[in-house]
Amino acid sequence: MSTELDKTFDPAEIEARWYAHWEDNGLFRPARPDAEPYTIVNPPPNVTGSLHIGHALDNTLQDVMIRYERLRGKDALWVVGTDHAGIATQMVVERQLEAQQDKRTNYSREDFVAKVWEWKEESGGTITRQLRRLGCSMDWSREQFTMDPHFTDAVLKVFVDLYNKGLIYRDKRLVNWDPKLKTAISDLEVETQDVKGSFWHFKYPLADGVTTAEGKDYLVVATTRPETMLADMAVAVHPDDERYASVVGKDILQPITGRRFKVVADEHADPALGSGCVKITPGHDFNDFEVGKRAGFAPGEMLNMLDAEANVCQTADGLVPEEFVGLHRFKRDGVDGARELVVARMKELGFLIPHVTRDKDGEPVEHDAEPRTIATPFGDRGGVVIEPWLTDQWYVDAAELSKKPIAAVKSGEIEIVPKTWEKTFFNWMENIQPWCVSRQLWWGHRIPAWYDVDGKAYVAMTEAEAQAQAGEGVALTRDEDVLDTWFSSALWPFATLGWPDNADLLAKHYPNNLLISGFDILFFWDARMMMAGYFNTGQAPWPKLYLHGLVRAADGQKMSKSKGNVVDPLGLIDQYGADALRFFMAAMESQGRDIKMDDRRIEGYRNFATKLWNATRFCQANGIGASETLAAPAASHAVNRWIIGEVVETKDALDKALGELRFDAAANTIYHFVWDRFCDWYLELIKGQIDDETKAVAGWVLDQILVMLHPFMPFITEELWSKQGERAHYPLITAKWPEPGASVDAEAKAEIDWLIALTSATRTAKNELGIAPGAKLAAFVPSPSPLGKRVVEANGAAIERLARLTPVTFGEAPAGAAMQIAAGEDEFVIPLEGVIDIEAEKARLAKALETSAKEAKSLEGRLSNANFVERAKPEAVEKARADHAHHVAETERLKAALARLG
Known part of the structure; x- marks a missing residue:
């Protein structure tokens, strides 16, 4: 027996009720011990995070697949959890302390970490609650956290194993140093911004009376970072630059420090740029670091002029003048920094070469520097300029670990969808640099290394094992650093399944079946999971990687808080319902292309849900209830045989689209079947002739619709399913995917x-x-x-x-x-005689045709004008194109109408 539906569709009430029912009854992962497994892991959101529109897209696509495979009878496991987000979480807790006039360093490490755990328990579950609002059918009973004890054990094991195989090592290299957070960060966490700056030119005098081929007793160097000259160790010229051949190997002086160093020949110097001479500061520039190594400097010999907060410190040779020591690198709070003082002193000494411009009268005007727009690296979390800094850090040999993933993608063992991303993948992986995995934080997985007094490292799972390596009586000190968050999340596909201990779960659900992620974490996470998967398990983490695009603002711009165009998915759910937002995301996702927000489309999908609601009410009013068969009922009427065939075709098209991860094609397939074929035609065609056969067929078709639409719109479909009949032990979420047992009836079609x-x-x-x-x-x-x-x-x-x-x-x-x-x-x-005034209608149509034809021609002219297309606002060009298409279509329609009148 069906239960009468309310007259109006209210998403909010339905969503809260059904999600609680599904979760409370364990329906996201029903017991199916003998079923074929299907496994997806969600990209673990930061424990500090809240649901943004990108999460809404990412998780909708995953839920579509997991609900689809669950309906197909598989043991569908969607692993859910959060990432401990080292930097982000530590920042949150430190900000809380600052608000109380307190700070981290007032606590011991253990006490501060305890405060972070306290915050995590109280406030760290925001995004998981929000994922429930979206309808994500994750296995919450096995919710994971990257700092869970079993996960920590897995992380330490991987570190130790990599170390024992020579694939993790400690090295002194330049890193991206965030002076605000006082930690190293990866290249991927650096955001380059264009900043207005200056370009200075200076003279460096040659020593011992040496001159260039042109007779000059100095070389000219140019720099955007004059403060770094306090740690200069060489000047480089190109080996083929004849201007400087005679001074290569000669000494040159840095005027402020008086440091004496060599002119070196290196291809890094470009003869065509400026003077062709480049000052080399190997301890504070990535290119200079490589030049310095080629010039024979060991990293331990390279000079460091800044401390962890980017304040000037004394260099190892003691040549930095005391007036500089303690100054910040830049001007701060109105106080000149090292940069300003270096420029001032070089100018006083007569070594600054002014930049000359002309005023309106043509007279020369001297400036200290040439204005330049400079691509400047900023930390994505700390928000300050990154400083290349020479420190001892732990590195993973990423080049070695990348070999198997590269081979797997080339052979097709791992398929990247869309395939166009393969080129980007290979380019990055084949030129990959050592991965710095140590971070100078307190929150995170502490590196399992202990040092003796001579600095020798002992790497082991426990301090006792390290002590056994070092020998009795050797005093050991634990490494203070923690691991990069991406190091632990790289283990997500298998550590979440209990690796290396839980063999049964791992054997069934690893490798996973599919990974869905944004293209923006292809290298942060996806590639590193491939490396970790092959190293730790010998297998790919999944055979297929699907990369979706970004969700952009309605005008196509990237969303950002600074632009004020960020869209809150929870607000959209409040307004239109989760089903409508989900359907929008799926329908607009076209193999990696970016999605433009469009509230009208979301509203349209809310209307689609309402149409299905009303169609079900029509069925109930006509005695059409739940079907009792999985196979199509027997049918003799052409309209019933036809609609059964339409179900068969829709089901086949859906299977094909979802098999190819064409979410847009899948959504549009079910949308058009429901709206066009079922609601607009079938229900109209059967009106007035709803006999027992038609009741059986219509009830069966509506059931098939609810099942096929469920992955996209889980809430309304479950509600309608439950109201169409008594099926308490057979909820839609665990129903069976259609098996019509029928074919298309060509005659009826x-x-x-x-x-x-x-x-x-x-x-x-x-x-x-x-x-x-x-x-x-x-x-x-x-x-x-x-x-x-x-x-x-x-x-x-x-x-x-x-x-x-x-x-x-x-x-x-x-x-x-x-x-x-x-x-x-x-x-x-x-x-038409007597139906309409033929001549008046002809005149009306002819006039309308003339108007539309004229408009179409005018718009065609405007669109063929390159100046308009290139210079007009994009929205103006888009509107002109839309108007042109409308008038062209209208012209054809009016011609056809006139032709009908003869």
Whole structure:
């Protein structure tokens, strides 16, 4: 027995009720011990995070796949959890302390970490609650956290194993140092911004009376970072630059420090840029670091002039003048920094070469520097300029670990969808640098290394094991650093399954079946999971990686808080319902292309849900309830045989689209079946003739719709499913994917498609000629086809009700004005004498045609003008194109309408 639906569809009430029911009853992962596994892991959001529109897209696509495979009877496991987010979480807790006039360093490490855990328990679950609002059917009973004890054990094991195989090592290298957070960060966490700055030119005097080929006793160097000259160790010129061949190997002096160093030949110096001379500061520039190594400097010999907060410190050779020590690198709070003082002192000493411009009268004007826009690296978390800094850090040999993932993608063992991302993947992986995995934080997985007094490292799972390595009585000190968060999340596909201990779960659900992620974490996370997967398990973490695009603002701009164009998915759910937002995300996701936000489309999908709601109410009002069979019921009526065939075709198209991860094609397939074929045609066609056969078929078709639509719109479908019949032990979330056990009935399909074509053509023609939709018109078919004759004879009542044609006569039409319409091979002639004023209608249509043709031509001219297309605002060009398309279509429609009048 069905339960009567409310007159109005209220998403909020339905969503809260059904999600609680699913979760409380363990329906996200029902016990299916013998079923084929299907496994997805979600990209673990930061424990500090809240749901943004990118999460909404990412998780909707995953939920579509997991619900689809669950309906197909698989043991579907969607692993859920959060990332401990080292930097972000430590920042949150430190900010809380600052608000209380307190700070981290007032606590021991252990006490501060305890405060972080306290914050995590109280405030760290925001995003997981929000994922529930979206309808994500994750296995919450196994929710994971990257700092869970079993996960920590896995992280330490991987570190130790990599170390023992020589794939993790400690090295002194330049890192991206964030002076605000006082930690190293990865290249991927550096954001380059264009900043207005300056370009200074200075003279460096050659020592011992040496001169260049041009007779100059100095070299000119240019820099955007004059403060770094306090740690200069060389000046480089190109080995083929004849201007400086005579001074290569000679000494040169840095004027402020008095440091004496060599002119070196290195291809890094470009003869065509500036003077062709480059000052080399190997301890504070990535290019200079490589030049310094080629010049024979060991990293331990390279000079460091800054401390962890980017304040000037004394260099190892003691040559930095005391007035600089303690200054910040830049001007801060109105106080000049090292940069300003270096420029001032070089100017006083006569070594600054001014930049000369001309005033309006042509007179020369001297400036200290040339203004420049400089691409400047900023930390994405700390928000300050990154300083290349020479420190001892732990590195992973990423080049070695990347070999198997590269080979796997090349061989097809791992498929990247869309394939266009492969080129980017190979380019990055084949040029990968050592991965710095140590971070100078307190929150995170502490590096399992202990040092003796000589600095020798002992790497082990526990201090006791390290002590055993070092020997009894050797005093050991634990490494203070923690691991990069991405190091632990790289283990997500298998450590979440209990690796290395839980062999049964791991054997069944690893490798996972699919990974869905944004393209922006292809290297942060996806590539590193490949490396970790092959190293730790010998297998790929998944055979297929799907990369989706970004969700952009309605005007195509990237969303950002600074632009004020960020869209809150929870606000959209409040306004339109989760089902509508989910369907929008799926329907707009077209293999990696970016999605533009469009509230009208989301509203349209809310209307789609309402249409299905009302269609179900119509079924209930006509005694159509839940089906009792998985296979299609027996059917004799053409309309019922036709709709069964439509279900078969829709199901096959859906399977194909989801198999190919064409989310847009899948969503549009079910949308058009529900709206066009079922609601607009089938329910109209059966009105007035709903017998027992039709009740059975209509109930079965509605059930198939609810099942096929469920992955996209889980809430409304579950509600309608439950109200169509008593199925307490057979909820939709664990129902069976359609198995119609039927095929397309070609005869019925041809018959109903012909009837639909006739009705559509008649309605269109009436609309074009201004005839009232309800007006009944006589029709003549001069030469009916066998199909046409059969349909007309069998469906006279339906033709009168839907197409409003009666009577339909086989034979020639009387002479006079008429409109012609087609259905299949059949031509219908519909007399118009007495129906409309023919001449007035012709005049109206002709005038409208002239107007539209004129507009189309004008717009065509504007769009063919390159100046307009290139210089006008994008939205203006887009509107012109849309208007042009409209008027072209309108012109064709009006021509056809005139032709109908003869």
